[in-house]
Amino acid sequence: MSVPLVSAGEHPVRAYPPRPQAVYFYGTCLVDLFVPEAGMDAITLLEREGIRVIFPDNQTCCGQPAFSSGFPDEARQVAASQLDLFPEDYPVVVPSGSCGGMIRWHWEKIFADDPARYAQAKAIAERTYEFAEFLLHVVGFNRPDQGEPTTVTLHTSCSARREMGTHLVGRELLAKLGNVTLAHHGHESECCGFGGTFSLKHPDVSTAMVTDKVAALKATGASEVVTADCGCLLNITKRAAKEDLDAGRVKASLPGEHLATFLLRRTGGQASGSN
Amino acid sequence: MNAPTPHTAHATRGKPIAFVSAEALRERVHEAINDDHLRSSFRGAMDFLMAKRAAQFPDESELVSLRSLSEAIRQYSLSKLPDLLEQLEANLTRNGVHVHWAETPDEANAIMLDIARRHQAKLIVKGKSMVSEEIEFNHAMEAAGIGALESDMGEYIVQLAGEKPSHIIMPAIHKTKEQIARLFAEKVPGVDYTDNVDALIQIGRQVLREKFEQAEIGLSGVNFAVAETGTLCLVENEGNGRMCTTVPKVHIAITGIEKVVEKLEHVAPLYSILTRSATGQAVSTYFNLISGPRKADEKDGPQEVHLVLLDNGRSQAYADEQLRKTLQCIRCGACMNHCPVYTRIGGHAYGTTYPGPIGKIVSPHMMGLEQTHLLPTLSTLCGACGEVCPVKIPIPELLVRLRGEAQSAPHPHPAMVGQGAGYRPLVSFVWRLWARIYAQPGAYRAFTWLASRFRALTPSRQSGWTVARTPLKPAPKRLRDMVRERV
Ligand code: SF4
Numbered sequence: 001m002s003v004p005l006v007s008a009g010e011h012p013v014r015a016y017p018p019r020p021q022a023v024y025f026y027g028t029c030l031v032d033l034f035v036p037e038a039g040m041d042a043i044t045l046l047e048r049e050g051i052r053v054i055f056p057d058n059q060t061c062c063g064q065p066a067f068s069s070g071f072p073d074e075a076r077q078v079a080a081s082q083l084d085l086f087p088e089d090y091p092v093v094v095p096s097g098s099c100g101g102m103i104r105w106h107w108e109k110i111f112a113d114d115p116a117r118y119a120q121a122k123a124i125a126e127r128t129y130e131f132a133e134f135l136l137h138v139v140g141f142n143r144p145d146q147g148e149p150t151t152v153t154l155h156t157s158c159s160a161r162r163e164m165g166t167h168l169v170g171r172e173l174l175a176k177l178g179n180v181t182l183a184h185h186g187h188e189s190e191c192c193g194f195g196g197t198f199s200l201k202h203p204d205v206s207t208a209m210v211t212d213k214v215a216a217l218k219a220t221g222a223s224e225v226v227t228a229d230c231g232c233l234l235n236i237t238k239r240a241a242k243e244d245l246d247a248g249r250v251k252a253s254l255p256g257e258h259l260a261t262f263l264l265r266r267t268g269g270q271a272s273g274s275n
Numbered sequence: 276m277n278a279p280t281p282h283t284a285h286a287t288r289g290k291p292i293a294f295v296s297a298e299a300l301r302e303r304v305h306e307a308i309n310d311d312h313l314r315s316s317f318r319g320a321m322d323f324l325m326a327k328r329a330a331q332f333p334d335e336s337e338l339v340s341l342r343s344l345s346e347a348i349r350q351y352s353l354s355k356l357p358d359l360l361e362q363l364e365a366n367l368t369r370n371g372v373h374v375h376w377a378e379t380p381d382e383a384n385a386i387m388l389d390i391a392r393r394h395q396a397k398l399i400v401k402g403k404s405m406v407s408e409e410i411e412f413n414h415a416m417e418a419a420g421i422g423a424l425e426s427d428m429g430e431y432i433v434q435l436a437g438e439k440p441s442h443i444i445m446p447a448i449h450k451t452k453e454q455i456a457r458l459f460a461e462k463v464p465g466v467d468y469t470d471n472v473d474a475l476i477q478i479g480r481q482v483l484r485e486k487f488e489q490a491e492i493g494l495s496g497v498n499f500a501v502a503e504t505g506t507l508c509l510v511e512n513e514g515n516g517r518m519c520t521t522v523p524k525v526h527i528a529i530t531g532i533e534k535v536v537e538k539l540e541h542v543a544p545l546y547s548i549l550t551r552s553a554t555g556q557a558v559s560t561y562f563n564l565i566s567g568p569r570k571a572d573e574k575d576g577p578q579e580v581h582l583v584l585l586d587n588g589r590s591q592a593y594a595d596e597q598l599r600k601t602l603q604c605i606r607c608g609a610c611m612n613h614c615p616v617y618t619r620i621g622g623h624a625y626g627t628t629y630p631g632p633i634g635k636i637v638s639p640h641m642m643g644l645e646q647t648h649l650l651p652t653l654s655t656l657c658g659a660c661g662e663v664c665p666v667k668i669p670i671p672e673l674l675v676r677l678r679g680e681a682q683s684a685p686h687p688h689p690a691m692v693g694q695g696a697g698y699r700p701l702v703s704f705v706w707r708l709w710a711r712i713y714a715q716p717g718a719y720r721a722f723t724w725l726a727s728r729f730r731a732l733t734p735s736r737q738s739g740w741t742v743a744r745t746p747l748k749p750a751p752k753r754l755r756d757m758v759r760e761r762v
Pocket of ligand 1: 603604605606607608609610611632633660663664665666667668
C-alpha cells in the first residue's frame with residue numbers, strides 16, 4: 001500500500017475501535033532521549049482516563065531515520081527488533097506523526113519480501129494511532145479547562161497532515177479547552193524545515209524554512225506554540241531560542257510544548273516537566 | 276554530430292562530470308538562499324499560483340475524483356506504453372506525419388538538424404517546449420549555424436538574457452518587470468526603456484510576428500499524443516504555439532515517449548486538471564489538435580509535419596515498477612509552486628532542466644546519478660508536492676527510493692545509471708553502527724543511558740543543526756526512567 005498523501009478532502013477515513021482497557025505506548029527514540037516529558041504526559045493523560053498503559057521496555061526506534069535517509073536495510077534491521085513488542089491485540093499509541101506514519105505505512109513496505117514479518121508489521125500498522133488522534137477519537141478526551149485565558153498557536157507536522165491525515169485533530173482538541181484561543185499563522189500548512197537529516201545536510205535551506213516558520217508563529221502574538229511532533233517542536237523552539245540568544249533576550253520569545261503536556265497542564269494534571 | 280550535449284548520462288558515462296556536481300549545487304543553493312530579492316519574488320509568485328490553483332477546486336470531492344481519474348489514465352497509458360507508441364506511429368504515419376525515434380539528446384538534435392538542412396532552414400521559431408530545453412536544442416542548432424528563436428514570451432525573455440527557464444510553466448518567473456524592461460532596451464534594436472507590461476508584450480509580439488513569416492521551420496512540444504487517432508495536443512495561452520505549428524512550411528514536434536494516451540476521451544480530464552493545477556485556469560486560451568500536414572484542398576497549415584519521440588532515460592524509469600510512476604507526470608508545475616524548498620531557492624539553483632520536486636525525481640534518469648545524487652536529499656519529505664500532484668505521483672516515496680539508489684554500495688548490475696554515486700563509506704558505516712545499536716534493546720538502553728548520564732559532555736556544535744539553533748541535549752531522565760519511576 002502506498003502512503004496516502006492526503007489533500008484536503010481526501011483523508012483516509014478510519015474506523016476507530018471502542019476505548020480499550022490497555023494500550024501499548026511507543027515513545028519514539030527522540031522523545032525517549034530529548035523530550036521525555038512529552039511522552040510521560042501523554043501516558044499520564046491516558047492513565048487518567050482509566051486506560052492501562054504498557055511501555056515495552058525493549059522499544060528503541062521505528063527505523064524511520066534510516067528509512068528516509070535511503071538506508072532501508074538498516075531501517076529493516078531496527079524495525080525487525082520491534083515487531084515482537086506488541087503481542088496482545090491492544091492499540092499502539094505513538095506521540096509523533098512521523099514515527100506513527102513509519103509504522104503505519106512504511107513497515108509493511110520494508111518487509112515486503114519477508115511474508116512472516118510482513119504479516120506481523122501489517123497487523124501492528126492497522127492498530128497504530130498517532131497519540132492526539134487516539135486521544136480525540138478513541139478516548140473521547142473531554143475535560144474542563146482549568147487554566148487562565150490564553151492564546152496559543154498550533155504547528156501541525158507534515159506527517160500528521162499528509163501521512164496520518166490527522167491535521168484537524170490538534171484543533172479539535174484545543175477547541176475543547178474553553179479558555180484557550182487558537183491563533184492561526186501564515187503558511188500554516190508549510191513544513192518547518194526539520195526533515196531529519198535534511199537539517200544537517202542542507203542547513204541553508206533548513207534554516208531559511210525554520211526562520212520563516214518561527215516568524216509566522218511569533219507574528220500571531222500567541223504566548224506559546226504547541227505541536228504533537230517532537231521533531232518539529234525541537235526545530236522550532238531551538239531556533240527561537242537561538243534568536244533570543246543572539247538578540248540577548250532572557251525571556252523566551254516563543255516557548256513551545258508538546259500538545260500532551262499542554263492538555264495535561266490545562267486540565268488539572270501534573271505535567272512531568274514541572275516537578 | 277557536433278552538437279554538444281554535456282549533461283546526459285548516456286553521453287558522459289565514465290567521463291569526469293563538471294556540470295552539476297554536489298559542490299556546485301550547494302554553492303548555488305547558498306547563493307539563492309541569501310538573495311533576498313529572489314526569495315521575496317519567488318514567495319510572492321508561488322503564493323499567487325497556489326491561490327489561483329486553490330480557487331479552481333472549490334469542490335474538494337470533484338478534485339479527489341478528478342485526481343484519481345487522471346492518475347488512472349496515466350497509469351493505464353503507461354501500462355500499455357509500447358503498444359500505444361506503435362499505434363501512435365502507425366496512425367500518425369497514416370495521417371502523413373513523419374515519426375522519428377531518438378534515444379539520446381544527440382540523436383534528437385541530429386534528426387532535427389537533418390530536417391533543417393534538407394529544407395535549407397536558417398531560422399526555426401519555437402513554441403514552448405521543455406523537451407527542447409532538455410536536449411539543448413537551441414545550442415545544437417546555433418552550433419550548426421541555424422537560428423532558433425523562442426516565441427513564448429517567457430522563453431523569449433530567458434533567451435534574450437542568455438539564461439535557462441527557472442520554472443517549467445513560467446520560464447521567466449524569476450525576472451522583475453524592471454529587469455525585463457532593461458533587457459529589452461539593451462537587446463532589442465530600437466527599443467527605449469519602458470516598464471509598462473503591456474508595452475513590453477507588444478514589443479515582443481512585434482519582433483516575433485516578423486520572424487514567424489521568415490522561419491522555414493516551427494518547433495513545438497506536445498502535451499498529449501493520442502494513439503488511436505494520431506493526434507498531437509498542444510496547450511498554450513499566447514497563440515504562438517498555433518503560429519509555430521501552422522505558419523512555417525515545416526512543423527517539428529518533439530516530446531518524451533511517456534506523453535502518449537490511448538484515446539481522445541482520455542485527454543479531456545487530463546487537460547482540465549493540467550490547466551487548473553498549473554496556472555489556475557479553467558481552460559487555456561488555446562488548445563491545438565494537430566493531426567497532420569496541410570491536405571490538398573486546404574489553404575493553410577504546414578506542408579510537412581514531424582514528430583520526434585525522445586527517450587533520454589525514460590525507459591530506465593519505465594523498467595522499474597515504482598520508478599515508472601515518475602512518467603505519469605503531465606508537467607503542470609504544481610509541485611514546484613507548492614514546494615517550500617523551490618519557493619526559497621528558485622529554479623536555477625537546481626542546475627537541471629526540470630527544477631523542483633519533479634526535477635528531483637526525473638533528472639537522475641536523464642543525467643545519471645553521478646551528477647544528481649544530492650538532488651533527492653534536497654527535500655524534507657514534507658509531501659506538499661505529492662499532495663497537489665494532479666496525477667498523484669508519490670514524489671516523497673520516489674525521493675526516498677532515489678536516496679537509496681544513490682547511496683547504496685556500488686553494484687555490479689545497477690538498475691540506474693550512476694547507482695552508488697553518492698556512496699560514502701563513512702556515512703554507510705555510521706548507519707550500520709546505528710542499526711547495530713538500535714536493533715539491540717540492551718545496547719540501545721546502554722547508549723541512551725550514557726548519553727543522558729553524561730549530557731554535560733554533549734558537543735555544543737552539532738553540524739548543520741547549530742548553524743541556526745541551540746544545541747540538542749539529552750534530558751537528565753529518559754522516558755523509560757520516568758516510566759519506571761512513576762507511581
Ligand atoms: S510531478 Fe505532478 S505536480 Fe509535478 S509537474 Fe508533474 S504532474 Fe505536475
